[in-house]
Structure formats: C-alpha cells, structure tokens
Amino acid sequence: MSRFTFADLFAGIGGTRAAYEAVGGECVFSCEIDEDAQEVYERNWGEPITEDDIRNVDADIVPPHDLLLACWPCPSFSRMGKLDGLKDERGMLFYHIVQILKEKQPKAFMLENVKNLRFVKDGTAYETVRGALEECGYTVFDEVLNALDFGLPQHRERLIVVGFRDDIAPDEESFSVPTENRAKLETEADQRKALTDILENSSDVDERYYASEKVQSDRRESVNDASTIPKPSVWHENRAGRVTARPYCGTLRASSSWHYMLVNGKRNPTVRELLRLQGFPEWFNIDDSNRSRARRLTGNTVPVPMVHTVAKALMSELDLDGTSANIQGTGTAALD
Template identity: 80%
Template sequence: MSRFTFADLFAGIGGTRAAYEAVGGECVFSCEIDEDAQEVYERNWEDPITEHDIREVEADSVPSHDLLLACWPCPSFSQMGKLDGLEDERGMLFYHIIRILKEKQPKAFMLENVKNLRFVKDGDAYETVRSALEQCGYTVFDKVLNSLNFGLPQHRERLIVVGFHDDLAPDEDSFSIPTQNQAKLATETDQREALADILEDKNDVDERYYASEKVQSDRREDVEDVSAIPEPSIWHENRAGQITTRPYCGTLRASSSWNYLLVNGERRPTVREQLRLQGFPEWFKIDDSNRSRGRKLTGNTVPIPMIHAVAKELVAELDFDTASTTTVDAGTATSD
C-alpha cells in the first residue's frame, strides 16, 4: 500500500518517479509531451502517461494528490540557451504548474531546474517563480545540489525548490534540503572509482561509440601529457574548444557536440553508461540503436539518488507512514 500519492509533471523517462516510489509514493497522474520519452516511460513503468501536453490539461481533471513533482524544461534558463527566462514558450510552462497548484492544493511540491534559474534576468526570473509559488499558499525552500555529492560521478548542479502548504510548513530550523548523502564522492579517488564502476568493459562497447581517429588525435594534442592522465577519465570539451580531463563526467546534456564528453579521450559514453550516470537501475532499458535519442532522454532526466535524498526529507517532514522504505544508491534500488 502506498503511503502517499504524487503527480508527475514533465515526467520525462521517470527519474523523479523512481525516487518518490522508492519512499512509498504512488503516481496518480503523469504528463509528458515528448513521444520518445513517453515510449520509454510507459514500457519501463508499465503505466501509461496520463496526458501529453500540459497546456491542454484542465487543472480540475488532475486527481487529488499529496505531492506535486515537476522538472520543467530548462533551456530558457540554461547558460547553453538564450536566457529568455519566463518570457519564452518553454519558460512559460511554469505557469501551468501554478494552475494545478492553485486548483489541487497538494500538501507539498518539489520542482527542479538548472542552477542558472537563480541568475537569469539578474535574479528577477527566480523571484517571480518564488513569488508565484508563495501566492499559491506555500512556504518555499530552495538549494542548489550537485549529483557528485550523492554518489554519482557526474558534475550536475540543479536547483531544487521544495514547498509546503502554509498550514503544514516547517520552520527553517526543522527542515533543510539535504546537500549530500553517505555516498558523497569527496575525493578524486572516490570519483575515479565510481566512474570505473559505471563504465562498461571496453570489449563490450560497440565501435560506433568511438570518435574518429582525427578527433582522438586532436584531443591528444590538446592535453599536455597524455601518459600522465590516469584512467578512467572523461575528457570534456567546452564551447571554446578547451579540453579538460576529469575523474568524473561533465553534465549530461540532451544536445551537445557529439564529442563533448569522451571516455579516456576515445569514445562517447554508451546509453547504459548514461543511465548509470543518472542513477537508473540496470533493469531500466532504453533502446540504444539511436544514440541521439538515448542522449536526449538521459540528458533530460534527473539524478535519481539526489532526488531520492530530497524525497526522504520531504516525506519525513510530512510524517507519512514510514512502515516500508527503499534505499536508492547510484544505479540500485534495494529494500531496507
């Protein structure tokens, strides 16, 4: 029996769902417009997406739920985008979250977006977001989290916004969004070991993942001493063409240069490795015959262990029945 219910807006392939099901939740409503994400979500969760386009959802048709979860599109706020904030079509999707919050008044919500949301339009965009949430009757907490601090060898910073209905709101001394869990990758050794655990055996990686010999040669010329770079490493290319070698992966992005991230300067991460970098369990499948599709879907989801840590604190604060819980580590889900 579930301990609470949740609505899964901008559901993607279900990363947020995985985290909240692991603490006893039941999904009663889902919304996702991308057809590829719909297919992967429905096949893996064996549950149909309720609605496709949030702009067409009547708020009063959404079932009552305890928690509203929404990781709405980030390009309007990302440094990789045009930084139009709430003024472009994707940024304005936030107001559909507000419609549903006003109508359904769940006990609490959790939203996720890029760290840069705090700084767009000199901070005005986030102030508008926060004010709109407060006007719906919620006390708001926020914090920037990094998936490296939750056991995943991926540098992925995301703004987490949690709100409690004013009638249920804790004070700042009793609730805080967790910034790490026990699996935190605090040292280079920790990060490299975690990366090694995630990478597939070289003999199992299809040749199509390998960069051309020219690209590999160019990468080797761009670093000072190839022989001094420990393995495994991820070679990261920024927009200026500068190469940095790291013991962890840079942020997975839905769209980027094909050679943005290269394992040991040789190949791109496989779809299975990308899923592991977001903390998905091994049973979760994405057809890897189309690498562009796999990259888009994994780049648009959330780091499950990070969201799980937030979910545990949120659910504990609301004092839902804690009879049975699930622990989510990087890439695994096991019963406590």
C-alpha cells in the first residue's frame, strides 16, 4: 500500500483534513474563502491556505491528487435557508468541483452537504448533482449519516457523497458508505455518558458563557418540572419557542438565536466543548475571545469521527495507506 494525497476544497477550519490525515493522507492543495477560517486553519495546520476563492481556481494549478474532498456551502439547500438550490450563487460553486474532477480525474472523491440536498426542488437538485458527477466518469454512492452514530453526542445529519473513478469503481454490492462506527451512541445512557465526557467542569467555565437569570428562568418555566431533568442535558429552543431537554446536543449552527442551546438550561457551550462536539483533537484550538466567531466556525465544520470512518472505508477499497496519525478526540469522540 502507498501513502495518498488529497485536495481540500471549502476547507473551513480543517475538519475533513483532520479525518483524512488520520488515515495517512497528505494535503497538497487547500481552498477556503473565509478569513476567520483561514486564520484558524493556518495556525493549527502550520501552513497557509493555497487559494482563497474557488471561483478563481483554474484546475491547472491544482496538483495531481488521489482524492478530492469538498464540503461546499449548504445554505442553498438547508431548510434554514431559502432553498434556492443550484441556482443560488453558493449552490453553483458545486460546478467548480465538477470542473476540477473532470480535468484532474482523481481516483475518488468525498463530498458533504446537508441532508436536505436530497429533497430540494422535489429531488431534482440532487439528481443534477449526481448526474454531473457521473458525467465526470465516476460511480457514485451516497448516504445520510448522523454524528450520534459515530460517538458524538450531537444530532447532526449530513449527506455524504462518495465517488470512485469508473475504471476502478467497486460493484454496488461490494461497497457502501458506512453508517456507524464502534462508538455509536445507541442508548440514552450512552449519549449522556458521551456528553459528560465532553463537558468541562462547571467550576472552569467562565461566567460570560451563562445566560441571564431571566433567560434561565424562562427556560425552567418552559419545561415540565425542571428539577426532575437528569444532568447533564442540553436544552434546545426551536423556532416556535418550544424547549426540549435531551442527553445530547442538537445540530451546531453557524448562526441562530444566541441561547437556542443551553447546557442544563443555564449556559452556552464553551469553545472547547463546541470543538469536542465535532470530534476535534484536544490540541486543536480556536481563540475564545470572540464566541460568535468560534460558534460560526465550529457550526460550519464536519464531525471528524464521521468523516474518519468514511475515509477508512475509502482507503480500504482503494488499497491506500491506512496508517493512523495521533489526532484523537476526547472520550467517546475519539477516532476508532
């Protein structure tokens, strides 16, 4: 087996990179337009982003690579957005991925987007996406995955699209995108234990993370007998104002009401907890002086253990190097 290379498009802070480096990959090209994400990426990975705007990237400048990885912007397909699909400027960025695939012809690719991509415009948006990928010469597999099934106490569903170049593609019967790993959180006890492992000691949490007494009181009044709710729990307020306490976190969002998610109905997750909820290793750091910035960046990244499990399946199918690097997360979020 040989070591493999990958291109990291729409790199964000590097969640996809973390997963693929953990199975022996080497990043040879990265692209990210957000300046805050660039700063975090460059500081943690020790190298600059190669290019900032995918719209200015000519395929000729992208080095040869074995795998193309891209988590292109999701607002065009999210139920939280306008559902403009591929007609939206951000949705159309998908075609820059297509152009690079056509010209560079890597062995395989992995794309990520919101679950709702399958349903936008009565499913025609995803049919267009899949058709364009197949026209590039790839056999396509897809699956909706949930971070809960990969050891993270976060309900986060994402569509993973994997493609193999047709000349080396497996049969549909012999390959499937993995839907869980050994750390799957099947029971409430599993979920609460994983949440406990991720949360910092309350004595270590700065007061600025706590909601006002008015907000905390409103939350207590919105649930049935707050004193009986087991700890730890995460209290979620949906857009209709309904509050639900769960033994896991809901989907981390880049933007939302500030107190939509409170630990034990009292405080926001810390920046370290947000990183742990996405499965990042403890050495990975985001400055917590601007919590809005940190929340946006962590809400826009991927669950690392989920992508890592997909990466291992790809490496096995392609007979590429599966040597794991030491980027373990914390508790049940550790990569297996």
